[in-house]
Amino acid sequence: MKFIDIAKNRYTTKKYLGGRKLDRDIIDQLKEILRMCPSSINSQPWKFTFIEDQELKNQLALSSRHNDERVRNASLIVVFSAMNEVGIFEEHLTKNLPPRALDYFTNNIKPRGEAEIKVWMQHQVYISLGFFLAACASMGLDSTPMEGIIRDDYDKALGITGYRTMFAVAVGFRDPEDENQPTITPKLRRPLEDVITEK
Template sequence: MSFFDIAKNRYTTKTYNPNERISEDTVEKLKEIIRLSPSSINSQPWKFTFVSDESTKQKLADASYWNAGRINEASHLIVFSAIDDIEKFEQQIKENLPEGSVNYYNQFVKPKGNTEIKYWLRHQVYLSLGFFLSACASLNIDSTPMEGLINDEYDNILPLNGYKTLFAVAIGYRNPEDANQPSVSPKSRLPLEQIVQSI
C-alpha cells in the first residue's frame, strides 16, 4: 500500500476487537521503529512504555477519562513520556551526541531557561507521535492517540524514573462495527487550498 493510501485510510479508532492481539514479533518491530524516531539534534529526550499487562492497563484506563473503554479493549497502550530532569538530559547528550549538537543545545536552547527547555524537550516527543501512527498504519495496526489522561496518575502507576507522561496511544485491531472508520464515516478535512500554499 502506498503512503498516500495509508493516509487516506488511517483513522482514530474508537472501538477495538478485544479478542485480537498484536503478535510479539510485530510489537518488537514497533519498538524498533519508535526508537528510530526523529528529534532535533538527535536529542531523544523520551521514553516509550509499552503496556500489555491487563492489570496495569486497567489502572491506566481508570486514569483516562472517556478513553478508558478503548484502552481496555486495545491490545497495547504505549505511553509517551519526556525527560523531566534537565541535568540528566544534559549528561545524556554529552555522552551520546557529537560536539556540534551539544554546542547547539548550549548556545540556542539552554539560555532560554528551564521552562523553555522542558517545552523544547516535549516538542521532540510529539515529533515521534506522527512517525509512530504512520508506522502502525503501514503494519495494518489501528491506533488512537490520546491526551485525555490524568498525567500525574500515569506517572505514579508506571516506573518512569525521571520522565513525565505527555500522552498515550492505544493500538490493536478495530471492531468491524467501529463507526469512525473511513468506509463508514468519510474523513473530513479542510480544503487543500485553505491550508497549503506555494510561494
C-alpha cells in the same frame, strides 16, 4: 500500499476488538521503530512504555477519562514520556551526542531557560508520535493517540521518574462496527487551498 493511501485510510480508532494479542514480532518492530524516530539534534529526550498486561491496562483505564474503553480493549498501550529534568538531559547530551549537537543546545536552546527547554523536549516526543502513528498504519494496525489521560496517575502507576507522561497510544484491531472508520464516517479535512500555500 502507497503512503497517500495510508494517509487517506488511517483514522483514530474509537472501538477495538478486545482480547486480541499482537504477535511478538510486531511488538519488537514497533519498539525498534520508536527507537529510530527522528528528533532535533538527535536529542531523543524520551521513554516509551509498552503495556500488554490486562490488569495494568484496567488500572490505567480508570485514569483515562473518555479513553477508558480504548485503554482496556486495545491490544497494546504505549505511553510516551519526555525527560523532565534538565540536568539529566544535559548529561545525556554530553555522553551520547557529537560536539556540534551539544554546541547547538548550549547556544540555542539552553539560554531560553528551564521551562522552555522542557517544552522543546516535549516537542520532540510529539515528532515521535507522528512517526509511530504512520508506522502503525503501514503495518495494518489501528491506533488512537490519547492526550485525554491523567498524566500524574500514569506516572505513579508506571513508576515513571525523571520523565513526564505526555500521552498514550492505543494499538490493536478495530471493531468492525467502529463508526469512526472512513468507510462509515468519511474523513473531514479542510480544502487543500486553505492549508497549502505556494510561493
